[in-house]
Amino acid sequence: MDEDRPAHALYYDDDLVANLQLRWGAGFMSPGGGAELTHMLRGVDLSGREGLDFGCGVGGYDRLLVTEHGAAAVYGIDLGAAVVAQAQARADAEGLGDRLHYRMVEPGSIPFEDDRFGFVFSKDAIVEVPDRDKPDVLRELYRVTAPGGWVVLSDWFRGSDDYTSEMRAWATTGDEAYDMVTIEKAADWLRDAGYTGLAFEDRNSWYRSFARDEYERLRGPLHPTYAARFGEKYAATAVENARLRSLLADQGQLRPGHVRGRKPD
Numbered sequence: 001m002d003e004d005r006p007a008h009a010l011y012y013d014d015d016l017v018a019n020l021q022l023r024w025g026a027g028f029m030s031p032g033g034g035a036e037l038t039h040m041l042r043g044v045d046l047s048g049r050e051g052l053d054f055g056c057g058v059g060g061y062d063r064l065l066v067t068e069h070g071a072a073a074v075y076g077i078d079l080g081a082a083v084v085a086q087a088q089a090r091a092d093a094e095g096l097g098d099r100l101h102y103r104m105v106e107p108g109s110i111p112f113e114d115d116r117f118g119f120v121f122s123k124d125a126i127v128e129v130p131d132r133d134k135p136d137v138l139r140e141l142y143r144v145t146a147p148g149g150w151v152v153l154s155d156w157f158r159g160s161d162d163y164t165s166e167m168r169a170w171a172t173t174g175d176e177a178y179d180m181v182t183i184e185k186a187a188d189w190l191r192d193a194g195y196t197g198l199a200f201e202d203r204n205s206w207y208r209s210f211a212r213d214e215y216e217r218l219r220g221p222l223h224p225t226y227a228a229r230f231g232e233k234y235a236a237t238a239v240e241n242a243r244l245r246s247l248l249a250d251q252g253q254l255r256p257g258h259v260r261g262r263k264p265d
Contacts, residue, residue, distance in 0.1 A: 027060025030124035049118025055125020059087030119150040142193040167253040195261035211246040
């Protein structure tokens with residue numbers, strides 16, 4: 001285990017997995033659900049392609065990739081045995097076990113051959129990787145992308161301004177500490193890896209509204225459910241973290257975004 005990495009990046013316990021799905025919907029461990037996935041995939045044709053999902057969580061986005069966006073199959077990888085098992089169980093229960101395949105991996109090389117996938121996908125997972133390792137991860141994604149294949153990423157990015165005191169506390173020392181870069185830096189790394197035709201989109205405007213709504217739901221109608229499931233202390237922490245995320249989005253510090261590109265033929 002890398003002691004420099006946040007503990008949550010390596011292990012999502014049952015409470016955290018349940019927490020995220022209460023906030024964002026069954027099967028989803030990052031915000032936006034099907035509508036945000038459709039937005040990510042604008043101009044991208046996945047028809048008949050097999051894909052890799054880096055940081056698949058419990059597989060909600062993969063189900064939509066094959067049932068609504070034409071992917072032939074998705075292979076999901078994640079560091080957590082529990083989430084991978086849950087993702088496979090969900091897929092099998094829904095009759096998608098022949099199209100959705102999951103495995104737990106260790107940090108490092110992606111365990112697939114060169115030029116394997118018609119697309120690689122990641123939804124808000126690369127932020128979990130230490131900054132020093134992000135370029136290596138993106139090079140690995142490039143390696144397993146087939147010529148002509150797509151890269152489609154969404155992630156949590158930071159603004160270009162210096163951290164505010166609230167952002168510094170939240171991103172570097174709080175319950176949700178991450179290594180964060182700007183979307184422009186991520187695009188540069190993808191370009192250095194070899195992807196071309198890169199397009200990136202800052203989603204701060206969308207997220208400001210989403211985060212405010214999440215905060216209001218967590219301190220209002222969702223609060224009794226949280227308190228019953230996790231206890232009042234946990235519920236109060238969830239509300240405070242939601243308040244901070246909303247504040248940081250309004251400050252322009254927390255800026256989710258999308259990046260798309262292709263591996264040359």
